[in-house]
Amino acid sequence: MERVLITGAAGFIGSHLCDRFVSRGFYVIGMDNLITGDMGNISHLLPLENFEFHHHDVTKFVHVQGTLDYILHFASPASPIDYLKIPIQTLKVSSLGIHNLLGLAKDKRARILIASTSEVYGDPLVHPQSEDYYGNVNTISPRGVYDEAKRFQESMTMAYHRFHGIETRIARIFNTYGPRMRLNDGRVIPAFMGQALRGEDLTVFGDGAQTRSFCYIDDQVEGLYRLLFSDYSNPVNIGNPEEITIREFAEEIIKLTGTEQGIVYRPLPQDDPMQRQPDIGRAREILQWEPEVDRAEGMRRTYEYFSRLSPEELRKKEHKDFSSHIKR
Secondary structure (H helix, E strand, C coil), rough: CCCCEECCCCCCCHHHHHHHHCCCCEEEEECCCCCCCCHHHHCCCCCCCEEEEEEEEHHHCCCCCCCCCCCECCCCCCCHHHHHHHHHHHHHCCHHHHHHHHHHHHCCCEEEEEEEEEHHHCCCCCECCCCCCCCCCCCCCCCCCHHHHHHHHHHHHHHHHHCCCCEEEEEEEEECCCCCCCCCCCHHHHHHHHHHHCCEEEECCCCCCCCCEEEEEEHHHHHHHHHHHCCCCEEEEECCCEEEEHHHHHHHHHHHCCCCCEEEEEECCCCCCCCECCCCCCHHHHHCCCCCCHHHHHHHHHHHHHHCCCCHHHHHHHHCCHHHHHHC
């Protein structure tokens, strides 16, 4: 039985990856410090013989007993609310954290896949964004703590690949959605979904003409799984190239929920990207992968998932209080 370590295991994408690898017969070691993760996302896995959970912060030394075949590094705050409240921790998990995990991969001779992000492209001057585009990022803006952390993580990963010969994979993840998202975390779909469930008007920043491209979680996991087992070490975009304006998407949410909500407009945050659309030509060619779930079906599944949750369960999906984790 091959063994895989998944960091950020109690998070949105991390928990779905745990499901995939458990179902494929791997022995899965989940790791999370639970700053943003939710044990409810993996509670169904805890009784299984081929799953174990470690409550641990990867910015501290990481030790795993026994052999290890694969590492998937998904431990990182990923929403604006998160990384604006805990900027130091956001920087550390993609610097100290990736250093610890690359060292573990070297020691165990394990292949490692890191979760990078479309945010490495910043507010792009090229559209759509291909992996060859270097990006347009403001290093000292509030968003820079996330954007630059991920860019450094890519650099560190490639350095270990070139210098130590570590087998590495880099996934540049575009907006992903589905069951187990954390509501109201500052990203488009969780924010709209939370407001829709509470019957509130939907908040659009700017005039709503900025675009995003949304990938359903099942498609995202399939792309990541194929990337891990590919022979390709350079970055690969994993996302859905179907682009939509934020204003049009808000109208779709209102139609989906069947409510009388309106749209309210607020000032656009600093350095918020105006366009976001992946060029997935590399994923199509190398992984023979492209999304299969269209946005209407994916949003229907997502809304049904949250509609079934009790009020208490919905509250647990709200963003957390980070005050106990903030360090000077």
